[in-house]
Amino acid sequence: MNVVELPLAIFIVDDEPPARNRLKDLLADCAEQLPLTLVGEAGNGVEALDKLSEVHADVVLVDIRMPQMDGIELAQHLNKLHKPPVIVFTTAYDSYAVNAFEQRAIDYLLKPIRLGRLFEALTRARTAVPVRSEVLQELTPEPRKNLSIHERGKIVLVPIEQVLYLRAELKYITVRTVENEYLIEESLIALEKEFAARFVRIHRNCLVAKEEIEGFEKVAESEISEAHWAVRLKGLAELLPISRRQQSIVREFS
Amino acid sequence: MPKVGSINQNKISDVLPNFRNLGVVLRIVVIVNGLAFFVALTQASSMQDLWQRMVYGSAFLQPVLLLCLLVLYALNEIFARLTYAQGMGGVFITVAFLAWSIARLGGDLFASPTDYGTFHSWQLIALSISVAMLTLAYFRLRAHSLSPALADARLQALQARIRPHFLFNSINAVLGVVRSDPKRAESALEDMADLFRMAMSENSELVILKKEVELTRQYLALEQLRLGDRLKVNWQIQDMPQDALIPHLILQPLLENAVYHGIEPMHEGGEVTIKIYRIGKELNLDVYNPCQPDGRKHNGNKMALSNIRERLSLLFDVEGSYSVDAGEDYYRVHITIPYIREELK
Numbered sequence: 001m002n003v004v005e006l007p008l009a010i011f012i013v014d015d016e017p018p019a020r021n022r023l024k025d026l027l028a029d030c031a032e033q034l035p036l037t038l039v040g041e042a043g044n045g046v047e048a049l050d051k052l053s054e055v056h057a058d059v060v061l062v063d064i065r066m067p068q069m070d071g072i073e074l075a076q077h078l079n080k081l082h083k084p085p086v087i088v089f090t091t092a093y094d095s096y097a098v099n100a101f102e103q104r105a106i107d108y109l110l111k112p113i114r115l116g117r118l119f120e121a122l123t124r125a126r127t128a129v130p131v132r133s134e135v136l137q138e139l140t141p142e143p144r145k146n147l148s149i150h151e152r153g154k155i156v157l158v159p160i161e162q163v164l165y166l167r168a169e170l171k172y173i174t175v176r177t178v179e180n181e182y183l184i185e186e187s188l189i190a191l192e193k194e195f196a197a198r199f200v201r202i203h204r205n206c207l208v209a210k211e212e213i214e215g216f217e218k219v220a221e222s223e224i225s226e227a228h229w230a231v232r233l234k235g236l237a238e239l240l241p242i243s244r245r246q247q248s249i250v251r252e253f254s
Numbered sequence: 255m256p257k258v259g260s261i262n263q264n265k266i267s268d269v270l271p272n273f274r275n276l277g278v279v280l281r282i283v284v285i286v287n288g289l290a291f292f293v294a295l296t297q298a299s300s301m302q303d304l305w306q307r308m309v310y311g312s313a314f315l316q317p318v319l320l321l322c323l324l325v326l327y328a329l330n331e332i333f334a335r336l337t338y339a340q341g342m343g344g345v346f347i348t349v350a351f352l353a354w355s356i357a358r359l360g361g362d363l364f365a366s367p368t369d370y371g372t373f374h375s376w377q378l379i380a381l382s383i384s385v386a387m388l389t390l391a392y393f394r395l396r397a398h399s400l401s402p403a404l405a406d407a408r409l410q411a412l413q414a415r416i417r418p419h420f421l422f423n424s425i426n427a428v429l430g431v432v433r434s435d436p437k438r439a440e441s442a443l444e445d446m447a448d449l450f451r452m453a454m455s456e457n458s459e460l461v462i463l464k465k466e467v468e469l470t471r472q473y474l475a476l477e478q479l480r481l482g483d484r485l486k487v488n489w490q491i492q493d494m495p496q497d498a499l500i501p502h503l504i505l506q507p508l509l510e511n512a513v514y515h516g517i518e519p520m521h522e523g524g525e526v527t528i529k530i531y532r533i534g535k536e537l538n539l540d541v542y543n544p545c546q547p548d549g550r551k552h553n554g555n556k557m558a559l560s561n562i563r564e565r566l567s568l569l570f571d572v573e574g575s576y577s578v579d580a581g582e583d584y585y586r587v588h589i590t591i592p593y594i595r596e597e598l599k
Contacts, residue, residue: 015521016423016480018430025433044521065419067546068521092426093418111426 007035008122011057013048013074014041014090015066019111023061023090026118034122045069046157049077053154057085059125061109064091072097072140076133077148077155084130088121100139106131134190143194147175149182158182160198164212164233165240166191168205178235200253202231203243209233216242216250268338270345271393273326277571278393285389286319314360318353318382325352342390346383353382400568419514427480442479445472453503459569460499462596463530463537467491470506470528477513484523485513494530498537499594501569504562508541508587511559516543516585532593539589547583559587566591 010027014020020041027038039055042048044066052060060078064071075087089108091097101108107121107128137144146157162177172183173191192199192207199207212233219239220227229250230239242250271278290311298304325348326333333341357378424446432439452469478485505528512526524544531538559578566574570591579586 015484016427016430017482018427018479019423020430021434022426022430025430067519092422111422112429113426 005035007037008126009039009056009058010036010122011039011048011052011055011060011085012041013043013045013060013066013071014063015043016063017043019063019090022113023118026113026115029115030119030122034119036122045071045074045077048074049148049155049157052078052081052085056083059088059122060085061088061090064089064094064097069145070140070142072136072142073144073146075131076136076144077146077157079130079133079136080148080150080155082150082153086125086128086130088125096141097139104131104135104138106135106139134187137190137194143197147182147184147186149175149184156182160195163198163209164236165206165208166199167207167240176236200249202240202246202249206240208240210253213253216254268394269397270333270338270341270390271397273323273330273333275571276573279323279327280572281392282323282389283319285392286315286385289385289388290315314357317360318356321352321356322349345390346386349382349386350379353378397568400564420510423480424476427476431479438479442476445476448472449476459502460594461502463494463498463500464496466500466502466505467494467530470509473506474509474513474526481513481517481523484520485517486523486525488525488527490527490529490531493532495532495537495593495595497595498532499596500537500539500591501565504565504589505539505541507559507562508539508589511587512541512543512585516545519546520544535593537591537593539591540586542584542586544584562589 012020012023014023020043024038024041027036030036039057040051042051045068048060048062060075062071062074066074071089071091075089078084078087089097089101089106090111090113091108092111098108098110100106107124109117109121144160146159147163149156149158158175158177158180164176164178165174166188167174167176168188171185173186173188175182175184188205188207192201195207198209198211200210201207208231212235214232214234217230217232217239218227219230219241228244229242229247231242232239273279291308294304294307294311298307326345329344329348333344336344354375357375424442428439428442428446431442449469449472474485474487478487509526509528517524517526527540527542529538529540529542563576566576566589573592575588575590577588579588
């Protein structure tokens with residue numbers, strides 16, 4: 001007897017209801033030749049993250065241009081799941097992203113989607129591995145709107161405008177908001193590049209939010225050592241030391 | 255359709271300015287007085303003399319100018335029916351004749367016994383025709399510099415319609431309902447056909463307001479098919495004059511802008527409000543849409559908007575206005591144009 005393959009679990013994310021309908025029609029057509037099952041659909045990124053924490057999907061079909069959270073950011077957050085799904089992007093038109101996809105050989109479908117193309121993409125997705133988040137970030141000039149942390153089976157989103165500082169510690173980065181502290185596994189250099197508009201580097205291991213700077217203070221750790229500058233952030237008691245090399249920011253921001 | 259100055263021209267061809275337009279009248283007054291000042295400046299021997307020359311000159315110039323404007327206002331309809339060359343001739347004859355008659359009637363009133371002397375008839379006629387010529391040349395130049403906007407409008411409207419984002423998403427949306435709701439798919443395709451037909455049509459520049467509203471409704475129906483409940487439309491057009499004429503493709507691009515930049519990026523969507531009403535001799539169009547507070551800058555459809563601005567300025571001069579009020583979380587465009595009625599032939 002042949003080995004029975006498990007049907008491919010598919011999830012749809014698109015903000016336009018008729019576009020989701022269209023995909024469902026096409027998936028029904030595909031199902032005649034390719035065992036698959038639709039495990040759910042969502043109208044936006046946040047809803048998709050919620051539902052996909054509950055149910056596993058092998059393949060997620062994601063529209064790129066969506067309000068609130070675009071498809072590329074959603075894909076990056078989905079990578080934090082235990083078993084990240086393979087993402088197939090869909091778009092009506094986006095010359096920037098399409099070029100970027102072509103260059104990195106990432107699969108995407110152009111709307112209106114053809115049955116044949118969808119079938120091929122799903123067949124390939126069976127054996128494909130998810131695209132790494134760093135590569136996904138290269139697909140768009142826009143920074144993410146949230147950072148994400150996998151916490152007890154759920155993806156927690158931390159809006160970037162709530163983050164006060166990012167500090168590298170051993171292999172993790174501490175993400176500090178007024179109320180909480182989270183640990184993420186990303187590179188500080190990549191974060192600095194992505195969020196250049198919000199953060200400024202004050203130390204080899206630390207980026208602070210420019211808008212949240214309250215003031216600068218001179219502190220001396222002991223009576224013998226030389227005093228150095230430190231930055232105070234709004235709503236935070238903790239003082240963050242500024243390295244000698246970054247001293248110029250004291251003048252720039254005060 | 256009324257022929258009002260340069261309004262219903264399809265191709266860029268020379269036409270006389272609309273002498274009933276306030277902007278045109280003001281421009282003439284400024285140009286003619288500017289020329290008079292220039293002449294006085296070249297002849298004056300002192301500041302005192304310059305002033306006197308202006309005063310004496312004005313005593314003759316202003317009555318001629320005002321009378322000319324009045325007669326041109328009255329004859330506007332007739333001139334508009336002539337070819338450009340005939341019209342020019344008509345203007346020259348009118349101006350020369352009026353200048354000459356005022357000089358004759360005024361007689362000694364304008365004759366200064368001392369320095370300045372009077373004009374001979376031939377001098378006067380040549381002078382007034384020259385001034386009229388310069389003024390008309392200015393209007394012709396102005397029309398030429400602005401008129402690419404007219405030719406571009408149709409092209410741009412077409413491009414906006416074929417804008418990949420709109421076209422492919424709409425086709426995809428139609429495909430999305432074709433199996434479940436074939437009737438809806440049919441009417442959506444019909445709307446698309448109408449939108450394209452309108453954009454490609456060789457219509458005259460002015461259309462009946464009702465038609466433009468209908469076109470805009472068809473466009474919004476297509477967007478509603480895609481966006482569902484997220485797009486709400488509030489039409490406040492109960493006071494809309496049924497017989498008004500407005501420039502072709504002015505309202506619909508405004509809505510396109512409102513949907514693309516305002517409603518679509520908003521997760522919960524929003525309501526677009528369209529108000530059309532008349533106050534006296536003015537027709538007002540007002541399009542309001544909410545937008546995302548942190549929203550990225552409105553940079554997409556600037557082309558279409560600046561085209562609308564140029565066309566209004568060419569068609570209506572100072573009688574048309576276009577203003578934008580961009581708040582933190584809303585965007586409002588207000589257009590005022592003269593109320594032109596459709597006249598039945």
